[in-house]
Amino acid sequence: MFSRLLVTLSFFLVKVIAAHEDLSFTYNGFSSANLSLDGVAEFTPNGLLRLTDIDTQRKGHAFYSNPVTFKNSMNTAAAIFSFSTTFVFAIRSEYPTLSGHGIAFVISPTRGLPGASPNHYLGLFNENNNGNENNHVVAVELDTIKSIDQFDDINNNHVGIDINGLKSEKVYTAGYYNDKNGEFKNLTLVSGKSMKVWVEYDGKKKQMNVTLAPSNIGKPRTPLLSLTRDLSSVVNNTMYVGFSASTGSVPTSHYILAQELVLSQLPKLPRMGDKKDRSLILTVGLTLICVIIISLAISGIIYLIKRKRKFEELVEDWEVDYGPQRYKYKDLYIATKGFRDQQLLGAGGFGRVYKGILPTSNIEIAVKRVSQDSEQGMREFVSEIVCMRRLRHRNLVPLLGYCRRKGELILVYDYMSNGSLDKYLFDQPKTTLNWSQRLRIIKGVASGLLYLHEEWEQVVIHRDVKASNVLLDREFNGRLGDFGLSRLCDHGRDPKTTHVVGTRGYLAPELTRTGKATARTDVFAFGAFLLEVACGRRPTEIGRPSMEDMILVDHVYSCWKKGAVFAASDPNLGSDFVAEEVELVMKLGLMCSQAEPSVRPSMRQVVRYLEGDIPLPNLMSLRLCSGGLTFASAEGFDDVAMSYPSSLDQTVPYASSSVA
Incomplete structure (x- = not known):
């Protein structure tokens, strides 16, 4: 009844269109990719990139090692180029009703986001710099935790466009619009099913669109989110692009797969993890499950006793x-x-x-x-x-x-x-x-x-x-x-x-x-x-x-x-x-x-x-x-x-x- 919490990202494709040039990078597996890792991020033997392991209260980053040019000029007011990225992710939860703290696609002035906190900060910010306009960070969050007091989250299953902080500029429940009838269909981020995200910024229209859909269908015509905002004051001349993920109280593993040129060529998601994962499950997971089952049993007995006493009557x-x-x-x-x-x-x-x-x-x-x-x-x-x-x-x-x-x-x-x-x-x-x-x-x-x-x-x-x-x-x-x-x-x-x-x-x-x-x-x-x-x-x-x-x-x-x-x-x-x-x-x-x-x-x-x-x-x-x-x-x-x-x-x- 308790499946393993697994956040998986696949197909990482970023393309930046500069004047008269195409800059793009794709990966057919990450064993030899030019990526810079920090935190608990690591490669697996079969070509998966694991952003975090099953440790709690941790974070992991994976950034493209070389900076990407977003402007022709060092002038902060200069217009930025159009860019887009597409990736596929899946979330598998060990506890069906619980989840980790989500993931984010990030455009940042530095690699690794030093000083960032795990938990609800998603490895992007901390309590001191969250919302600071000097961060120069643009992110698309896929958040599975509802944080009302700090970030005004609408629910525990949403997609948001973040600029310099985790209080989203635009946010909506995870889902997509059917091309045939325009009907909105909900998607559950922690369902364990793979889903694809498109992030596109039009430099002329100053508009960012974010689209979400199941990985087995094409890109919907109607985006999930659309934000009209000039990012020239936020995005520097050169920036780093990558992903960030973090864990909280629930053990979480975040994976990135290869480019999705052909679905059958994607690395297989581990059913129960590799040898290291299985060892950890046997030594830690089994103990945790036993403790939880015993606790639930005791709680259930106490609840039944209290409920019986609550409605107890005197009948002679x-x-x-x-x-x-x-x-x-x-x-x-x-x-x-x-x-x-x-x-x-x-x-x-x-x-x-x-x-x-x-x-x-x-x-x-x-x-x-x-x-x-x-x-x-x-x-x-x-x-x-x-x-x-x-x-x-x-x-x-x-x-x-x-x-x-x-x-x-x-x-x-x-x-x-x-x-x-x-x-x-x-x-x-x-x-x-x-x-x-x-x-x-x-x-x-x-x-x-x-x-x-x-x-x-x-x-x-x-x-x-x-x-x-x-x-x-x-x-x-x-x-x-x-x-x-x-x-x-x-x-x-x-x-x-x-x-x-x-x-x-x-x-x-x-x-x-x-x-x-x-x-x-x-x-x-x-x-x-x-x-x-x-x-x-x-x-x-x-x-x-x-x-x-x-x-x-x-x-x-x-x-x-x-x-x-x-x-x-x-x-x-x-x-x-x-x-x-x-x-x-x-x-x-x-x-x-x-x-x-x-x-x-x-x-x-x-x-x-x-x-x-x-x-x-x-x-x-x-x-x-x-x-x-x-x-x-x-x-x-x-x-x-x-x-x-x-x-x-x-x-x-x-x-x-x-x-x-």
Whole structure:
């Protein structure tokens, strides 16, 4: 799987046309060629020129020994002659996805380019002189490494025209244009296939063209690169021409073959190298391959262990029967793009909620990660969550299922595209709802609570009814969501709850005394919700800058006592509302907010009041008092979890404030 990295150049033909003379040199093998070598460059017995061997961090140069005349005059501004060169190269990589640092055809004022560095400098320049106009170097690079920071390389497979530095004047992906249809075809420099390069400079047009193609086809009519540039200030009167190659961290061998007059006469590329190469492979290469294989095996094992731990779930025997109601953590991880912050919908004391798309069905979901401090009661909790998955009502957000992993419970809900109701009510909302929309949402939530309390097979106590847990679907229908705090019990019994959970402003006074949630505590929270929607204010606004402390139910009660209940309504309603309906909602909110649980209406009565089936009783007969409408203090209850809604909880859907 690891083939040897071999860079091979063949057919080196340079022809310089001076006034009334042709100067050219060709080679039928390099055993007796008039070449000057430096670095690790050497000849092989079969006529190959090896620019570098398998040592790393090395360079090699091969230059024609005699200088070539490019001008008739020593004047730096004099025009240079037209010239051209053609060569064939091939790259064979020991590591299919890795490569050396490439090769270059060079026109230089000196042989050997003293002081040049290997690696990404290609044996042409170093960090001090790269880009210096005094270099007087022109090169065509065939680069297989992407160096963005230093040279702005476009990729790791490109051809470039360089002048005095490795930040190419012109650069393009390696390939050629088909003469028949003009289609561009990519060539991979490290493919191991031989390719031919034509470098031509027209002294009259001041234009350099570089063309690349497979070695078995003719020269394409359209060049790969074309640069219009007067090189007279760069090229001296006489210059040296040759090749440069360098290695980096990957062992690399660079070879030059003979002139390609007849392809069958070219020296054969060594399959695995000569005797010296084979010896090196046996002594060094085999050891390197063994080390790499062992390292890859260890890395693979570590990766599999980490991946298994990353997606490890907690599954106990009692959960097997839940079947499709349980989601795989891996699927939820992929759906939420790794629970990235960009997918975050909301956060609160109870957990964080992310938007996701299930990879198998493309269904949009909301995924809530619930932290659990204790495993106590987890079996009962999960059992209730699974039971709630069977809830079916148009005004409830469907709970699709769950997942358990490393001390956290992950709940999966249907995604509601218009988010939570609270962002349309508070803090100068960008979009406000008219009264007709608000009343439809109120009736929908009331219908959903009635279903939970009386119409399902068991009683479901939601325990966290509030505007931020009412989600709006595409048609702005209200759906009660977030069943993470909900509890089940049989009809005629109260759920076994011992901790106070929920959000301050929605908690019934008796919760701080008994810790027991009932349908009546949900009604109390629904009363706060009614006043939220009608007044456009939160149940509690205490200690907020530029705002007086206020408890909403007391404020509405005060306005009602003064005979001016409409003074408490949301000013964003404008004048387009039915006064009787607004008054009904606010009075019903006061009825539900009574301190004594037994005098609060049931959700069935609430629905009938809202639908106009029965008239609202006279509030004066209900013995309402301001003191009975305030919220009980939490002092002395260390296990009470209450907090003001966070700023995120107020603006983002699927958020909950706190949990016991």
